[in-house]
Amino acid sequence: MKKLYSFFKSMRFGLILLVLIAICSVIGSIIPQDKEVSWYVQNYQDLHGVILLCKAHRIFQSWYFIVLLALLSLNLLLCTVTRLRMLLSTRSSPDPATYSRDEAHLTETGMSILHEHMKKMHCRESRYGDAVIYKKNSFGRYGTFITHLSILLTVIFGAAALYLPTTIDQTCVPGEAITMEDGTKIAVDSFHIENESGDLDYASKVTVTLPNGKQSDLTEVSVNHPLSFGEYKIYQQTYGTAGSVTVRNTDTDGVDTLTLTDQCFLSIDGNNGMWYEAIYPGYIQEEDETITLITSTTGRYEDPVYQVLLSSDGVNTPVLAFPGEKLTVYNMEFTFNDPVEYPGLRIKHTPKLINALLIAVFVLMIIGLYITFFLQPVLVKVDDTGYAVGGPKPDGMRIELLALLENEQVEEENDEC
Amino acid sequence: MLNIVFFSALVLYFLCSVCQFVASALKKDKFGKIAFAIFLIAFLLHTGYLIARGIIAKRLPMSNQFEFATTFAWGISLLLIILRKKYDAEWITVVAMPAAALILSYAALQPMEIKELMPALRSVWFGFHIGSAAIAYSAFIIAGGASLRYLLLARKNAPDNAVKLNQMDYLSYRLIALGFLFLTITILVGAIWAEQAWSSFWTWDPKEVWALITWIVYAVYLHLHLRKKNQKMLAWFAIIAVPVVLFTFVGVNSLMPGMHSYG
Numbered sequence: 001m002k003k004l005y006s007f008f009k010s011m012r013f014g015l016i017l018l019v020l021i022a023i024c025s026v027i028g029s030i031i032p033q034d035k036e037v038s039w040y041v042q043n044y045q046d047l048h049g050v051i052l053l054c055k056a057h058r059i060f061q062s063w064y065f066i067v068l069l070a071l072l073s074l075n076l077l078l079c080t081v082t083r084l085r086m087l088l089s090t091r092s093s094p095d096p097a098t099y100s101r102d103e104a105h106l107t108e109t110g111m112s113i114l115h116e117h118m119k120k121m122h123c124r125e126s127r128y129g130d131a132v133i134y135k136k137n138s139f140g141r142y143g144t145f146i147t148h149l150s151i152l153l154t155v156i157f158g159a160a161a162l163y164l165p166t167t168i169d170q171t172c173v174p175g176e177a178i179t180m181e182d183g184t185k186i187a188v189d190s191f192h193i194e195n196e197s198g199d200l201d202y203a204s205k206v207t208v209t210l211p212n213g214k215q216s217d218l219t220e221v222s223v224n225h226p227l228s229f230g231e232y233k234i235y236q237q238t239y240g241t242a243g244s245v246t247v248r249n250t251d252t253d254g255v256d257t258l259t260l261t262d263q264c265f266l267s268i269d270g271n272n273g274m275w276y277e278a279i280y281p282g283y284i285q286e287e288d289e290t291i292t293l294i295t296s297t298t299g300r301y302e303d304p305v306y307q308v309l310l311s312s313d314g315v316n317t318p319v320l321a322f323p324g325e326k327l328t329v330y331n332m333e334f335t336f337n338d339p340v341e342y343p344g345l346r347i348k349h350t351p352k353l354i355n356a357l358l359i360a361v362f363v364l365m366i367i368g369l370y371i372t373f374f375l376q377p378v379l380v381k382v383d384d385t386g387y388a389v390g391g392p393k394p395d396g397m398r399i400e401l402l403a404l405l406e407n408e409q410v411e412e413e414n415d416e417c
Numbered sequence: 418m419l420n421i422v423f424f425s426a427l428v429l430y431f432l433c434s435v436c437q438f439v440a441s442a443l444k445k446d447k448f449g450k451i452a453f454a455i456f457l458i459a460f461l462l463h464t465g466y467l468i469a470r471g472i473i474a475k476r477l478p479m480s481n482q483f484e485f486a487t488t489f490a491w492g493i494s495l496l497l498i499i500l501r502k503k504y505d506a507e508w509i510t511v512v513a514m515p516a517a518a519l520i521l522s523y524a525a526l527q528p529m530e531i532k533e534l535m536p537a538l539r540s541v542w543f544g545f546h547i548g549s550a551a552i553a554y555s556a557f558i559i560a561g562g563a564s565l566r567y568l569l570l571a572r573k574n575a576p577d578n579a580v581k582l583n584q585m586d587y588l589s590y591r592l593i594a595l596g597f598l599f600l601t602i603t604i605l606v607g608a609i610w611a612e613q614a615w616s617s618f619w620t621w622d623p624k625e626v627w628a629l630i631t632w633i634v635y636a637v638y639l640h641l642h643l644r645k646k647n648q649k650m651l652a653w654f655a656i657i658a659v660p661v662v663l664f665t666f667v668g669v670n671s672l673m674p675g676m677h678s679y680g
Contacts, residue, residue, distance in 0.1 A: 015637055022633040029626040029673060060621045161618050201536055224540040224614050235616050348616050358618065362605040369601055373594035395645070399587045402580055403504075 009078030017072045024068065028059040069155060076152035083145040106386050110405050114382055117404055123378060131383035141392055143372030150365035157358040165350035171240060173259045173342045174204075180347070183211035186234060189218055191343045193239060193300055202236050204343040221345070231349055238344030241301055243279040244337035251331045259340050267311070272330045275309035275316070279339050283320075291320060304339045419473075420529070422466045423487075427525060429459035430490075430518035437510050449507065456514055460494045463521075467491055474531045479547040480538055482670060486524035488548070489666070492555030493517045496592075500559070504588060512562025520558075523667070542610035549602040554662055556596030557635070561659035563589040564652035571649060586648045589655050590639075597635045604628050615676065624677035627665040634658045 007013055031051060032039075040048040040057055055062040106114065115132070119125075123134035170178050177187035187207050195201040203222035208229040209215045216229040227234040243260040249268070258266070260276045267273025281301040282294040293305060306321040312329050321327060321336045328334070378397055379390035389398045433455035440448030467487060470478040478484040497513035534543075567585040570578055607625070608618040619625060638654050670677070 011640055011643070015640055018633045018637055022630050025626045025630050025633075028621065029623045029630075029669075033621065158618060161612075167616060199533065223536040224610075226613060226616070233616065235614075346616050355612065359609060362609070366598070366602055366605065369598045373591075373598060396587060396591070399580075399583050403584055406580060 005078070008074060009082055010075075011079075014072070014075045014079065017068055017075060021065075021068050021072065024059055024065050027056055031056050031059070033060065034058060069159070073152060073155050076148055076155070080145065080148045080152055083148060087142065087145055106382075106405070111382065113405065114380075114387055114401065117401075118380060118382070121378065123380070128381065129383075131381045134378065134380040134382070136378035137375045138377055140371055140375040140377040143368055143370075143375065146364060146368030147372050148368075150361050150368050153361040154358070154365060157354060157361055160354050161350070161358050164354060165348050167346060167348045169237060169344060169346050171238075171261070171342055171344045173242060173261065173340060178345070178347070180232075180349070184230070184232060185209040186232070186345070186347060188343060188345070191239065191341050193341055202239050202343070204236055204345065206234055206345070208232055208234065221343075228352075231352060233348040233350060235346040235348070236343060237346040240342055240344065241279060241281070241304075242340045242342055243276060243306055244340045245274075245276070245306075246335040246337060248333040248335070249331060250328070250333055257337070259342075261342070265311075266332070266334070268330075268332060271314075272312050273332060274327065274329060274334055275311060277307040277309060280305045280307065293320075301339050306336050308334075419466065419469055422462050422469070423529075424525070426459045426462035426466060427518065427521050429455050429462065430494075430514065430521055433459060434514040434518050437514050441508075441511050449510070452514070453501075453510060456494070456497075456510070459517075460491075460498065463487075463491050463494060470531065474534075476534050477544045477548070479544070479551070480534055481527070481532070482667075483524050483527035483529050485547060485551065485666075486520055486527065488551045489554055490517045490520035490524065492551045493520065493558055496552075496555050496559055500588070504584075508566055508585075509559065509563065509588075512566055513559050516558050516562060537614060540610055540614065542606050542613075546603055546606045546610055549599045549606065553596045553599035553603055554666055556592045556599065557631075557662045558659060560589045560592035560596065561656050561662075563592065564655035567652045568649065568656075571652075582648070586651065589652065590642050593635055593638055593642075593655060597632070597639060600628065600632055600635065604632060620676060622675040622677060623669050623673035624665070624675055627661075627669045627673075631658075631661050631665050634661050 031044075035057065037052065037057075040051055044051055051057050055064075059065055118134040121134075121136060123136040126133045126135065172178050172186070172188045174188050174190050177185045179185050185208070187209070189205040189207065191202075191204045193200065193202055195203070201222060203220050205218055206221050206227055207216055207218050208227065210230045214230070216227065219227045221227045221234050221236045223236050226236075240261065244257065245260060245266070246255060246257045247266060248255045260279075263275070263277055265273055265275050279301070280293040280295060282303040283305050284292045284294065286292065291305075293307070304323055308319050308321055308327070310317045310319055310327060310329050319327065321334075323336050323338045326333055326335050376393050376396060377391040379394075380397065380401070381388045381390065387401065389401065391397070433452045436448050436452035436455060440446065440452055467478050470484070470487075474480075479488050493513055494517045497509060497517070500509050500513075501507065563585055567582060567589065570585065571582055604625075607628070611620065611625075612618045635658060638651065638658065641654065642651055669675075
């Protein structure tokens with residue numbers, strides 16, 4: 001049992017897991033993920049059986065990848081606990097008698113250079129018998145503990161942030177609202193594709209009303225600027241352009257304006273009326289007066305054209321209509337308006353706390369890494385016979401001092417020459 | 418005019434690399450000093466080019482492959498200057514100068530026109546995310562170069578080299594630690610940005626996956642370095658890791674279309 005525990009907390013086990021995660025990641029990046037099974041059958045004729053059997057097409061959701069992450073979390077947990085125990089059981093400054101002593105004997109000049117260098121580094125100075133002890137960055141010993149703890153928490157909170165939220169994509173015409181299952185209403189007031197200076201800037205003005213009646217301000221939602229309200233986050237995701245037709249009943253003079261996002265049949269009696277097919281952003285009129293429709297849908301609809309089918313007494317007549325134009329079928333008059341641009345919103349319902357915790361552990365990880373690598377404890381003992389370097393990671397300081405004293409020695413020899 | 422500045426910097430980087438190579442081969446200090454002087458002129462032109470491009474574009478010049486490679490090469494040059502000053506490690510120029518020249522050559526092969534920043538990239542995180550990636554990649558490349566130099570020096574087997582070899586190994590380790598810190602910042606800032614733009618902290622996009630792979634590769638290096646058993650093996654590790662960095666930078670964008678395909 002003890003052996004198993006030692007293995008699970010060992011660096012060797014952690015490194016094996018990291019390498020396996022890296023191998024899975026390489027496979028996951030080479031084989032396109034989350035496509036239909038038929039796609040793999042078509043594109044990997046010889047290998048599709050192996051890919052599907054090994055779940056390499058959904059490798060990041062596969063059981064073995066999740067097991068690897070779980071084992072890595074266990075390794076990190078045990079590693080963090082071990083480090084905490086070590087921190088609690090050892091003193092912040094080890095006994096100077098335990099400092100290594102493999103450095104050369106110092107000359108008087110070397111000694112004064114060393115003292116000067118340590119003072120320049122803003123080390124704290126204290127005495128230990130006849131020796132002078134220089135200390136700095138005692139806090140550095142917490143670095144690896146903080147780093148490992150933050151990585152563990154990142155895996156845990158990261159998994160929660162990936163799997164807990166529910167996300168839906170929904171289009172909504174300006175002036176209308178989306179009602180969520182819990183009664184929350186997300187109303188789109190307006191949407192534009194270009195800003196005032198004509199640059200592309202997809203943005204919707206949105207209000208969110210929670211079931212308790214609490215309402216957000218009218219807020220602009222654009223790419224990189226979601227609206228966060230309650231446990232909802234609203235993102236500007238896509239956009240579309242819909243037709244707009246005003247229908248008038250010539251008998252009753254009743255008028256209604258309809259926004260047309262999909263193909264539909266507008267009729268009073270179910271037989272005569274207008275089939276709405278599509279709206280196009282523009283057209284090219286050839287010399288022989290034939291019209292070629294532009295189907296590219298990027299950006300604004302400069303010269304919109306409606307493609308409709310007028311249905312009268314069983315006869316269907318295809319017609320191209322332009323904004324401002326009126327068409328009449330029996331007692332219905334159709335007036336074509338400028339098209340309406342509408343947003344596609346992504347609505348995420350997520351516990352706010354998870355995001356906040358995850359960002360907090362991100363910050364902790366950066367602090368931990370900085371302390372680990374750049375605030376390493378400095379412990380140097382200098383006495384009449386030479387100097388010694390102590391602390392958990394003495395190598396850096398040792399190399400730095402060796403280089404310093406070697407340079408000075410060379411300079412001294414040159415001066416003597 | 419702007420292109421002239423860019424190509425002048427590129428030519429000067431190549432020239433100083435050749436001078437430095439001659440200085441090292443013939444052991445002539447004078448050539449080394451000339452090389453570094455040319456390098457400083459190239460660096461000034463390079464810096465001026467980036468500033469001018471940023472002013473014209475009214476944003477940080479990091480939005481596509483050309484701009485990122487140019488910033489990346491600038492990062493290598495800046496690190497070289499800092500390292501020479503801080504560690505008095507003149508030998509670092511032998512690897513860093515050609516590295517800057519080659520990365521800038523790659524940039525020269527990319528479309529250079531200044532384009533408006535697309536809405537998805539208009540974010541406060543843009544500079545932090547891409548700037549930290551440039552620093553991380555620069556540190557990894559120089560660490561790889563330092564390790565190469567380590568192996569070349571280790572072949573000589575001279576006892577006098579022991580201190581220098583230890584210094585090189587330590588410098589390589591410090592550079593990888595610096596790169597690792599900045600790669601972590603790149604990934605974490607990218608995750609926060611992704612949550613704001615795409616609603617999810619992590620989407621397993623190829624660029625994200627390869628950034629994670631690079632992170633793992635260097636995490637393994639840093640752990641192995643704790644054991645201090647085989648410096649030569651670590652030097653090989655740091656060299657072999659460089660293609661992973663380059664693939665994350667160039668290969669992913671060219672071969673694996675995904676949500677990061679802006680360039």
